[in-house]
């Protein structure tokens with residue numbers, strides 16, 4: 398997991414969870430831009446704008462928390478994109494993405510066909526197109 402921080406916000410990015418629907422790039426390009434290094438400029442928009450965008454991240458690859466002393470309204474920092482929200486969520490959400498993967502959000506354990514524990518976490522994207530190079534996880538190959 399990679400982190401990007403300023404005095405008001407910490408953004409976390411889990412690249413292995415990203416399903417490349419580009420929700421962040423299309424909706425807040427001043428912060429999320431693949432042409433830049435690093436690709437996340439945490440100072441490219443207000444922390445409130447970044448929080449609202451991350452709350453819509455479909456895969457859970459992006460999340461946030463508020464550092465001590467943050468000037469952001471603490472209630473705003475408790476949205477569905479909050480790092481802690483996902484840990485406290487009482488249920489698991491399963492969503493089918495149009496022409497894309499199955500998203501599973503919420504504390505989960507993924508087992509393989511033999512019953513061996515494959516992965517634990519708060520968000521998984523499972524391939525349903527059959528094109529992934531990292532089965533059973535979506536790697537964005539469905540775009541092609």
Ligand code: FES
Nearest residue numbers: 524526535538539
């Ligand atoms: S659904 Fe994304 S790679 Fe198959």
